Amino acid sequence: MSAEQTLSKPAGQAPASGTPLLEVEGLTKHFPVMGGFPFKRQVGAVQAVDNVSFTVGAGESLGLVGESGCGKSTTGRLVTRLYEPTSGSIKYNGQEIAHASRKELAPIRSEIQMIFQDPYSSLNPRHTVGTIITNPMEINGINPPGGRAARAKELLEIVGLNPEHYNRFPHEFSGGQRQRIGVARALSLNPKLIIADEPVSALDVSIQAQVVNLLQGLQRDMGIAFVFIAHDLSIVRHFSQRVTVMYLGKVVEIADRDSLYNKPRHPYTHALLSAAPDADPDNESADRIRLTGDVPSPLNPPSGCRFRTRCWKAQEKCATEEPPLVQLSGSAEGHLTACHFPEDGSTTDSVRVAKAGAKAEAKPEVPEARATKD
Template identity: 75%
Template sequence: MTLLELSGLEKHFPVRGGFPVRRQIGRVHAVDGVDLTVHAGQTLGLVGESGCGKSTTGRLAARLLEPTAGRVLYDGRDISHASRRALRPIRPEIQMIFQDPYSSLNPRHTVGAIIRGPMDINGLNPKGGREARVRELLEIVGLNPEHVNRFPHEFSGGQRQRIGIARALALEPRLIVADEPVSALDVSIQAQVVNLLGRLQRELGIAFLFIAHDLAVVRHFSQRVAVMYLGRIVEIGDRTSLYESPRHPYTHALLSAVPEVAVDGGGRERIRLTGDVPSPIDPPSGCRFRTRCWRAQEKCALTTPPLTRLQGDRDGHLTACHYPLP
């Protein structure tokens, strides 16, 4: 069942300049025509380089930002431009886990107050009371319930991220947008947090939009993966199909950079992209990856490649490339 659907989603931020009168001189094309679907109880991984629009897409999905164009459908309801009042009954069902586990927690509040906050705001009265629910959530995420009166600075980075997860679970959401939830953590702690999220998904049936730049983590946790470049989706498919048979040159380059242990001294060939990522204020015409692509031809500058299923690919494996890899 489709829980979240993003259709033709766009988000442009104005760029202002000039003196003495400031005026709009351009637009940042942060998200430019994104189509994504998240199914109930499953995880869609969203990967790409820093600055490609992943976090903005996540905030649009959670309606923390209003889209410039396109639609956000949640459980069949169009919430693209819904008012704060209209969003109020939906807010508890869509929660966020933020990238920085410290700056997203109020340092003046105790852990108990942080986790209880969403319940206070939404008037949720769980069986047994809010305080009992807070302690239960701490136990669910692997923290000592007796630490309910401690402050965020008294915890490690991994423990603070668990507090953020407990806060996201407080309202029993159906969808969690996890924005780089493990990027600020050590590798061993990353594994603990990802395994925790996987267990919560199996036990509670929560759907995730999992945003990350670590493809190994995304493969471990996601059923489907979308690759984003400069505001657009360039390839999407189930994890097995996409990781074993990437069709877009950008996806191939990303996968070549994933560290691997070569037993016989071999291993995959590393693809080094040339040039810098173009500015989202003035993106290239046609295919936005063409300025760094070794397969680009004249057609790539003239026509934007559609996101389509190529011959031989599985259902749901879509690629936006005029000259895909075989």
């Protein structure tokens, strides 16, 4: 099937129920690279995020997955406006915030919070836990009933810590406990949207389960929407209702969880799912899709489809035309894919074709060999 066999569908469309809480359209972030002597000038740009679009409904969880360096964390920091976008639109509750001033952002800062990846560097070691949690309330002028200290102790209890830990310092806690403190800090302002940037990647497996279950409980009980950034596909499947797959700054596939995991359409998504370990050894298969070559540099990404230099299905069209993110015929409602030659969802056929491409890697007609001539 080719991409011409598509159904008209806007990129990143949210579920039909209600207006999305967050709408991201064409979001782009290029970091300038300076060089030259004696006068510095821009000699290039790192294309960290390029034309990314997705939506998040109120109370919904959207997973954002991909290899390291694909732009997941940068996207999260753009949504929270920790980074200034190069271009594109970010609408929160219908309000455009992509290029809003600090004064314009102030009223909604409390509604969009972030849980950072590293629980060791995201907490100020000179502040007590109580100060870390109450500072956001003080900055935003929030005075909860009973006082800020009482609210901070209540939040510590909500995230599974002892309220008596209020006067302790971060170095007195384990990694999992520190991450719970980070969650409590994010909850201190009663947010409607939380960007969770790989919140469990630095934790032990047993602690990962505790933190993920904690976040799920908060989502269920408090109706908080999540953008859950991770590279662990099993955790994303457990936590997220919809999943967005990124590769080298681009969205290559977006779908609801069951549709994406049961019938991936993009070769890259299929390769990621193939590489994920199975908890049951009896289900483990030696037939895995093993990607060859390295991820291209975002300073000079490939023309056309960015995945073509590692794709076993790449053809000449992939080098000259960038595939649009559309709904392919035969895909579930809202399942969007950016591929000229998408998968049919058959794992056996995909592995067989991928292995055939890997065996032919040294031949001049394979995608990687052609890519060196472009």
